[in-house]
Amino acid sequence: xxKTFLLLGLSAMLFVSCSEDDAAPLNNQNPTQNLPVSENNVxxxxxxxxxYEFEGGKELTFPEAETFTITSDYEEPGDFGSIxxxxxxxxxxxxxxxxxxxxxxxxxxxxxIAASETFETLENAVAMPELSSFALVNYxxxxxxxxxxxxxxxxxLWDAIDNLEQVKEYRASNPDAKVNVFxxxxxxxxxxxxxxxxxxxxxx
Numbered sequence: 001x002x003k004t005f006l007l008l009g010l011s012a013m014l015f016v017s018c019s020e021d022d023a024a025p026l027n028n029q030n031p032t033q034n035l036p037v038s039e040n041n042v043x044x045x046x047x048x049x050x051x052y053e054f055e056g057g058k059e060l061t062f063p064e065a066e067t068f069t070i071t072s073d074y075e076e077p078g079d080f081g082s083i084x085x086x087x088x089x090x091x092x093x094x095x096x097x098x099x100x101x102x103x104x105x106x107x108x109x110x111x112x113i114a115a116s117e118t119f120e121t122l123e124n125a126v127a128m129p130e131l132s133s134f135a136l137v138n139y140x141x142x143x144x145x146x147x148x149x150x151x152x153x154x155x156x157l158w159d160a161i162d163n164l165e166q167v168k169e170y171r172a173s174n175p176d177a178k179v180n181v182f183x184x185x186x187x188x189x190x191x192x193x194x195x196x197x198x199x200x201x202x203x204x
Contacts, residue, residue: 040064041204042087042094043170045161046113049183049196052156058113059166065089068203070180072139077101077188083139085182095199097184104195105186120165128158129171129179137182157181157198170202177203 045057069088075081077099085095098105134154158179161167170177180201187195 039204040090042068043166043202043204044094044110044113045164045167045200045202047157047160047198047200049151049193049198052153052160052198054116054119054160054164055197056113056116057119058110060094060110062087062090062092068177068180070094070137070182070201072137074139075099079103080105081188083184085137085139094201095182095184097186099186099188101189103187104192107184107186121163122165122168125159125162126164126168126171128155128162129175133177133179135178135180137180139182151183154179154181157200161200167202170204173204174202 040062042060042062043057044060046055047053048055065087067089071086071088073082073084073086075083079101081099081101082105083095083097083099084093086092087094093109095107096109097107131154134157136152182199182201183196184199185191185196
C-alpha cells in the first residue's frame with residue numbers, strides 16, 4: 001500500500017514538472033530565438049536654433065519597420081497653425097506642435113523630453129557623416145529651401161550632439177541612415193528666433 005502511494009506521488013510530481021517545462025519551452029536548436037526582438041527606435045534630439053546648444057531629447061519606440069520616412073501635415077498660421085510629423089511606415093507621430101502668428105505656439109508631442117544632463121557623454125566625438133547624409137524635413141509650402149540656405153549649418157548641428165553615447169550607438173547600428181533635421185518655429189510673423197529649435201532624428 002505504501003508503495004502504491006509512493007508511486008502515485010512520484011507520478012504527480014513528474015506530471016507537474018513536465019507541465020511547467022511545456023508552458024515555457026526553450027528553443028535550444030536556435031538559441032537566438034530566445035532573445036528579445038530588437039526594437040524599432042527613433043532618437044529625437046533638440047538643439048537651440050541660435051546657440052546650437054543641445055537641450056535634451058527622447059527615444060521613441062515604434063512597431064517594426066525596415067525603413068523610416070517622415071511625412072508632414074502643415075497648417076499655415078493665419079492666426080493659429082500647426083505642424084505634425086509622422087513616421088509614415090507605421091503611421092505614428094514623431095512630432096506635433098502649434099504655430100502662432102504674432103504669438104508663441106508649443107510642442108504637444110512628445111509631451112516631455114529628457115533634460116540634456118541625463119544623456120551619457122563620450123570622451124571622443126562621433127565622426128560627422130557626409131553632408132549627403134543630412135536631410136532637411138521640408139514641410140513648408142513656398143520658397144522654404146531659399147530661406148533655409150541662410151540657417152542650415154550641418155557642422156554646427158552635428159557638433160551639438162557628437163559627444164552623446166546614444167548617437168554613437170545609433171550610428172553604429174545604422175551607419176547609412178539619414179540624419180533628419182526639422183526646424184520648429186512656434187512663433188512667426190514678427191517671430192523670435194530665440195524661441196525656435198532644431199530637432200534631429202536618428203533611426204537605429
